[in-house]
Amino acid sequence: MENTEPLNIPKGAKRTPEKRSRFFSALPLYASRFTLYALRVTRHAPLRRGYTLMEMLMAVAIIGILFTIGGPVLNQANKNFILSRTRLELQTEARGIMYLLTRNLRQAQSSTVVTGRLDNNQAFYSKISFTTASGKSFVFYQKGTSLMMTEGTLNKEQTKNLKYLAFTFPESNDMGIISVSMTLEKAIYEGRTKALHVASEKVRVMN
Numbered sequence: 001m002e003n004t005e006p007l008n009i010p011k012g013a014k015r016t017p018e019k020r021s022r023f024f025s026a027l028p029l030y031a032s033r034f035t036l037y038a039l040r041v042t043r044h045a046p047l048r049r050g051y052t053l054m055e056m057l058m059a060v061a062i063i064g065i066l067f068t069i070g071g072p073v074l075n076q077a078n079k080n081f082i083l084s085r086t087r088l089e090l091q092t093e094a095r096g097i098m099y100l101l102t103r104n105l106r107q108a109q110s111s112t113v114v115t116g117r118l119d120n121n122q123a124f125y126s127k128i129s130f131t132t133a134s135g136k137s138f139v140f141y142q143k144g145t146s147l148m149m150t151e152g153t154l155n156k157e158q159t160k161n162l163k164y165l166a167f168t169f170p171e172s173n174d175m176g177i178i179s180v181s182m183t184l185e186k187a188i189y190e191g192r193t194k195a196l197h198v199a200s201e202k203v204r205v206m207n
Contacts, residue, residue, distance in 0.1 A: 082188050090161065090184045090196035097147060097158050101140055101180060102203045107132040110176045110205045115167045118143055128167040128178075133207045140167075145185075161186045164197075176205045 108130035116127050118141045127141035139150040142165040147158040163185035170179045181200040188194050 083194060086186050086188050086194050087196060090186055090194070093159055093161065094182065094184050094196060094198045098180070098182070098198060098201060100149070100158070102201060104132065104136075104138050105130065105178060105180070105203045106206050107134070108138075108205050109133060109207045113175070113178065113205065115169075117141070123164065123166065125167050126165045141165075147182075159184065170202065178203045178205065 105128075109132065112129075112131040114129050115125050117124055118127050122142050127139070129137070129139040131137045137150075137152060139148075141148055141150075142162055145162050146160050147162040147165060149156050149158050161184045162182070164181070164183035166179075166181045168179045168181070169175055169177065171177055179200045179202050181198070183197045185196070186194060
Protein backbone atom coordinates (compact mmCIF):
# COMPACT_ATOMS: atom_id res chain seq x y z
CA MET A 1 0.00 0.00 0.00
CA GLU A 2 1.31 3.42 -0.92
CA ASN A 3 2.30 5.78 1.92
CA THR A 4 0.01 8.85 2.05
CA GLU A 5 1.66 10.59 5.00
CA PRO A 6 1.99 14.37 4.40
CA LEU A 7 5.38 15.61 3.42
CA ASN A 8 7.24 18.39 5.24
CA ILE A 9 9.39 19.86 2.50
CA PRO A 10 11.86 22.51 3.71
CA LYS A 11 11.67 25.92 2.11
CA GLY A 12 13.91 26.17 -0.94
CA ALA A 13 14.39 22.37 -1.21
CA LYS A 14 13.99 20.81 -4.62
CA ARG A 15 11.16 18.36 -5.14
CA THR A 16 12.08 15.09 -6.69
CA PRO A 17 9.65 13.13 -8.89
CA GLU A 18 9.13 10.72 -6.00
CA LYS A 19 8.17 13.51 -3.58
CA ARG A 20 5.80 15.03 -6.15
CA SER A 21 4.10 11.69 -6.55
CA ARG A 22 3.63 11.32 -2.82
CA PHE A 23 2.27 14.91 -2.55
CA PHE A 24 -0.32 14.48 -5.29
CA SER A 25 -1.39 11.10 -3.93
CA ALA A 26 -2.17 12.72 -0.55
CA LEU A 27 -4.54 15.34 -2.03
CA PRO A 28 -7.63 13.01 -2.08
CA LEU A 29 -7.13 12.34 1.63
CA TYR A 30 -7.05 16.06 2.44
CA ALA A 31 -10.14 16.65 0.31
CA SER A 32 -12.08 13.87 2.04
CA ARG A 33 -11.18 15.21 5.49
CA PHE A 34 -12.28 18.74 4.52
CA THR A 35 -15.57 17.38 3.17
CA LEU A 36 -16.30 15.47 6.39
CA TYR A 37 -15.54 18.59 8.46
CA ALA A 38 -17.84 20.75 6.30
CA LEU A 39 -20.67 18.20 6.61
CA ARG A 40 -20.24 18.05 10.38
CA VAL A 41 -20.41 21.86 10.73
CA THR A 42 -23.43 22.08 8.45
CA ARG A 43 -25.25 19.36 10.36
CA HIS A 44 -24.90 21.18 13.71
CA ALA A 45 -25.52 24.72 12.35
CA PRO A 46 -28.97 26.21 13.17
CA LEU A 47 -31.43 26.23 10.32
CA ARG A 48 -32.70 29.63 9.24
CA ARG A 49 -36.26 29.87 8.06
CA GLY A 50 -38.81 32.64 7.35
CA TYR A 51 -41.98 33.58 9.23
CA THR A 52 -45.08 31.50 8.73
CA LEU A 53 -48.48 32.96 7.91
CA MET A 54 -49.79 32.04 11.37
CA GLU A 55 -46.93 33.88 13.07
CA MET A 56 -47.58 37.00 10.99
CA LEU A 57 -51.32 36.90 11.80
CA MET A 58 -50.57 36.57 15.50
CA ALA A 59 -48.20 39.55 15.35
CA VAL A 60 -50.83 41.67 13.59
CA ALA A 61 -53.46 40.64 16.18
CA ILE A 62 -51.17 41.56 19.10
CA ILE A 63 -50.38 44.95 17.57
CA GLY A 64 -54.10 45.60 17.05
CA ILE A 65 -54.85 44.74 20.68
CA LEU A 66 -52.10 47.07 21.89
CA PHE A 67 -53.48 49.93 19.78
CA THR A 68 -57.02 49.25 21.01
CA ILE A 69 -55.97 49.30 24.66
CA GLY A 70 -53.28 51.96 24.37
CA GLY A 71 -55.42 54.51 22.51
CA PRO A 72 -57.87 55.28 25.34
CA VAL A 73 -55.07 55.15 27.92
CA LEU A 74 -53.00 57.71 26.02
CA ASN A 75 -56.07 59.87 25.44
CA GLN A 76 -56.91 59.89 29.14
CA ALA A 77 -53.31 60.67 30.06
CA ASN A 78 -53.38 63.61 27.64
CA LYS A 79 -56.62 64.89 29.18
CA ASN A 80 -55.17 64.69 32.68
CA PHE A 81 -52.07 66.57 31.53
CA ILE A 82 -54.12 69.35 29.94
CA LEU A 83 -56.36 69.55 33.01
CA SER A 84 -53.40 69.85 35.40
CA ARG A 85 -51.69 72.42 33.21
CA THR A 86 -54.89 74.51 32.93
CA ARG A 87 -55.45 74.39 36.67
CA LEU A 88 -51.89 75.56 37.31
CA GLU A 89 -52.23 78.39 34.79
CA LEU A 90 -55.48 79.60 36.37
CA GLN A 91 -54.06 79.44 39.89
CA THR A 92 -51.01 81.43 38.88
CA GLU A 93 -53.14 83.98 37.05
CA ALA A 94 -55.62 84.34 39.91
CA ARG A 95 -52.89 84.86 42.50
CA GLY A 96 -51.29 87.60 40.43
CA ILE A 97 -54.59 89.41 39.91
CA MET A 98 -55.61 89.18 43.56
CA TYR A 99 -52.22 90.49 44.68
CA LEU A 100 -52.42 93.47 42.30
CA LEU A 101 -56.02 94.27 43.22
CA THR A 102 -55.73 93.95 47.01
CA ARG A 103 -52.41 95.80 47.14
CA ASN A 104 -53.91 98.89 45.50
CA LEU A 105 -57.22 98.57 47.31
CA ARG A 106 -55.50 98.68 50.70
CA GLN A 107 -54.05 102.07 49.78
CA ALA A 108 -57.46 103.49 48.85
CA GLN A 109 -59.22 106.29 50.65
CA SER A 110 -62.41 104.79 52.02
CA SER A 111 -64.44 107.87 51.09
CA THR A 112 -63.57 107.39 47.39
CA VAL A 113 -64.54 103.70 47.10
CA VAL A 114 -67.53 103.19 44.77
CA THR A 115 -68.93 99.83 43.58
CA GLY A 116 -71.25 99.20 40.65
CA ARG A 117 -71.12 97.70 37.17
CA LEU A 118 -69.91 98.75 33.75
CA ASP A 119 -73.28 98.32 32.03
CA ASN A 120 -76.52 96.35 32.29
CA ASN A 121 -74.92 93.31 30.67
CA GLN A 122 -72.50 92.85 33.57
CA ALA A 123 -73.13 91.43 37.02
CA PHE A 124 -73.90 93.71 39.96
CA TYR A 125 -70.93 94.90 42.02
CA SER A 126 -68.51 93.79 39.28
CA LYS A 127 -66.85 97.20 39.22
CA ILE A 128 -64.97 99.18 41.81
CA SER A 129 -63.29 102.58 41.60
CA PHE A 130 -61.19 104.36 44.20
CA THR A 131 -58.40 106.86 44.72
CA THR A 132 -55.31 106.05 46.75
CA ALA A 133 -53.73 108.24 49.38
CA SER A 134 -51.05 109.20 46.87
CA GLY A 135 -53.68 110.56 44.45
CA LYS A 136 -53.70 107.68 41.92
CA SER A 137 -57.11 106.64 40.63
CA PHE A 138 -57.93 103.00 39.87
CA VAL A 139 -60.90 101.23 38.33
CA PHE A 140 -61.28 97.44 38.21
CA TYR A 141 -64.27 96.06 36.31
CA GLN A 142 -65.57 93.07 34.39
CA LYS A 143 -66.14 93.40 30.65
CA GLY A 144 -67.48 90.13 29.29
CA THR A 145 -64.83 87.55 30.12
CA SER A 146 -62.12 90.17 30.61
CA LEU A 147 -60.94 91.82 33.79
CA MET A 148 -59.93 95.38 33.00
CA MET A 149 -57.85 97.75 35.10
CA THR A 150 -57.73 101.49 34.54
CA GLU A 151 -54.94 103.42 36.19
CA GLY A 152 -55.43 107.09 35.50
CA THR A 153 -56.00 107.13 31.73
CA LEU A 154 -54.25 103.82 31.02
CA ASN A 155 -56.42 100.75 30.39
CA LYS A 156 -54.96 97.28 30.72
CA GLU A 157 -56.53 93.84 30.42
CA GLN A 158 -55.56 91.57 33.31
CA THR A 159 -57.16 88.33 32.10
CA LYS A 160 -59.47 86.93 29.43
CA ASN A 161 -60.64 84.04 31.61
CA LEU A 162 -62.92 85.92 34.01
CA LYS A 163 -66.23 84.24 34.82
CA TYR A 164 -67.38 86.15 37.87
CA LEU A 165 -66.24 89.20 39.81
CA ALA A 166 -67.83 90.92 42.80
CA PHE A 167 -66.87 93.65 45.27
CA THR A 168 -69.08 93.72 48.36
CA PHE A 169 -69.12 95.12 51.89
CA PRO A 170 -69.50 92.15 54.25
CA GLU A 171 -70.14 94.39 57.27
CA SER A 172 -72.66 97.19 56.80
CA ASN A 173 -71.40 99.04 59.85
CA ASP A 174 -67.78 99.05 58.62
CA MET A 175 -67.27 100.38 55.08
CA GLY A 176 -63.52 100.00 55.39
CA ILE A 177 -63.69 96.23 54.78
CA ILE A 178 -64.24 95.05 51.20
CA SER A 179 -64.73 91.44 50.13
CA VAL A 180 -63.34 90.48 46.73
CA SER A 181 -64.69 87.35 44.98
CA MET A 182 -63.50 86.08 41.63
CA THR A 183 -63.95 83.01 39.45
CA LEU A 184 -61.72 82.20 36.50
CA GLU A 185 -62.72 79.81 33.75
CA LYS A 186 -60.75 78.48 30.80
CA ALA A 187 -61.77 76.21 27.90
CA ILE A 188 -59.99 72.85 27.64
CA TYR A 189 -60.46 69.52 25.82
CA GLU A 190 -63.70 68.53 24.05
CA GLY A 191 -65.26 71.94 24.56
CA ARG A 192 -65.44 71.54 28.33
CA THR A 193 -64.29 74.18 30.78
CA LYS A 194 -62.36 74.01 34.00
CA ALA A 195 -63.32 76.71 36.48
CA LEU A 196 -61.11 77.84 39.33
CA HIS A 197 -62.91 79.80 42.04
CA VAL A 198 -60.81 82.02 44.23
CA ALA A 199 -62.44 82.29 47.66
CA SER A 200 -63.51 85.71 48.80
CA GLU A 201 -60.72 87.70 50.34
CA LYS A 202 -61.44 90.50 52.78
CA VAL A 203 -59.38 93.64 52.31
CA ARG A 204 -59.01 96.33 54.96
CA VAL A 205 -58.80 99.83 53.48
CA MET A 206 -56.01 101.54 55.38
CA ASN A 207 -57.04 105.17 54.80
